[in-house]
Amino acid sequence: MNIDDLVAIDFHTHAEEPCCGPRDDGYDEFQAGMAKYFRNPAGKDGMLPSVQDTANYFRERKIGAVIFPVDAERETGFRRYSNEEVAGICAENSDILIPFASVDPHKGKAGAREVRRLVREFGVKGFKFHPTMQGFFPNDREACYTVLEACAEEGVITLFHTGQTGVGSGMKGGMGMRLKYSNPMHLDDVAVDFPDMPIVMAHPSFPWTEEGLAVAQHKPNVYYDMSGWSPKYFPEIFIKYANSILKKKMLFGSDWPAITPDRWLADFETIGIKEEVKPLILKENARRILKM
Template sequence: MSGLDLDRLVAIDVHVHAHRPVDDHPAGDEAVLKGMAEYFRTEHTDGYTVPEIAAYYRERNMAAVVFTVDSGGKDPVPSNEEVARLAAEHADVLVPFVSVDPARGPDGVKTLRRLVAEHPVRGVKFHPGSQAFYPNDPIAYPLYEVIAEHGLIALFHTGHTGVGAGTPGGGGIRLKYGNPMYVDDVAVDFPGMKIILAHPSFPWQDEALSVALHKPDVYIDLSGWSPKYFPPQLVQYANTLLKHKVLFGTDFPMITPERWLSDLDKIGIREEVKPLLLKENAARLLGLP
């Protein structure tokens, strides 16, 4: 299933965005990218193509879960097909996820089934804020049925978001959709389906910890925030009760692995937990050999 050499890898980043297609067209919604770069205080405003992401992570002996985001009624840029196809060409370092907006309805379900049939897809990325839906809305359940049927992973953005931050009306993004407690219903209704709650879930960190602690197939990725900003209870649970369910993630290119790992050393994560957090938990969740 995978060309990854786990012995060679020092880490698996489970949250990496492909923002630019390979055909020299502009990145998807450059204004949003510029705003996010300002929010994250980074100069990476142009985005990366999938081959550029592969080269970046290969140079660092890391692997990455890579995806685009389908939202707002427009086809994602780059497309799901491009991300999945090119990730397969770089299977030594990349694991492809796809993204389907639940608002696409039956056509979205058909699209997901086709993507899964044609490409080595390992999961599906949802951004409830950008896609304007509660994760427990029945509109999304036909997609979850496909995910569960094929043993894939459902990755949900949770908590605050840099998308639209600081723009008038937050760019139309409603933060309420990011409460991880709505994902608890999904975990109940689809037992056995693997779920990742993406990001420290500010302002609902305790809700995310509770859901992950209570539901055996719910994990937390630590992307989108520098570790130095992690709330104390997240560090506490990552070190103890949830040490097998926390995952290294950056939100690259908005946060680089170097910045993330440098700050990780400052927050008191136990040495015996770091191998789990950085690689072993993700390898097990992704079903890597």
């Protein structure tokens, strides 16, 4: 499918590993909690879509999809889904899937080698970081800058979870996940230290929405994906900025499979986004930073 034939590009979808039977690493309980929070059947009884299922779903809707696993083994104990396997499936569905990967920044030099190999050998376009699940402050130079330096040198996009979505919500101890790591203000330092590296903040950054908007407005290399929340729950100031000074920095993202594009796009139509801004958010901004 030609990029011009796509009606939108979803900048935030999750790659789920096909699995036969219950998992022994706590991931089933985690996904059940997510399903309850989002009132979504995905995750209940092992009903998560595979990467190929995702490609089929998005192809039917003519929506491109940035897709990635999350490497959070060290902090959560959840078994890692191979970046190489995800990238391979993306290559088989290159008309619709855009491969990102995930490397725990605590891996240092080994993680940096993995970043370079995934970019050079597998065509990965960006990397997803999840400070809450991976347990790090993005501006901690000692903990994660070796991996971020590799991303910057390879010229790829970095995508950081920000704020509170449904991750660990309502679960005992939040499943050990600490919200403090995902304050978007930490990314202000990253944007200063890596001024040429595209940085995408995922989600509306609640309860630090205004901090996130300030960083996105102030730093030319920082963008926002609008995933993880139904648009009908977006804070008023988030919508105001999307309609005005950040209209060229906002990116459609669903958080599939927790939120489906069908649900997100239907609710997006109700929040008063200007007609001339909609094409920017839904496709053109992503197309520009992905260099498509």
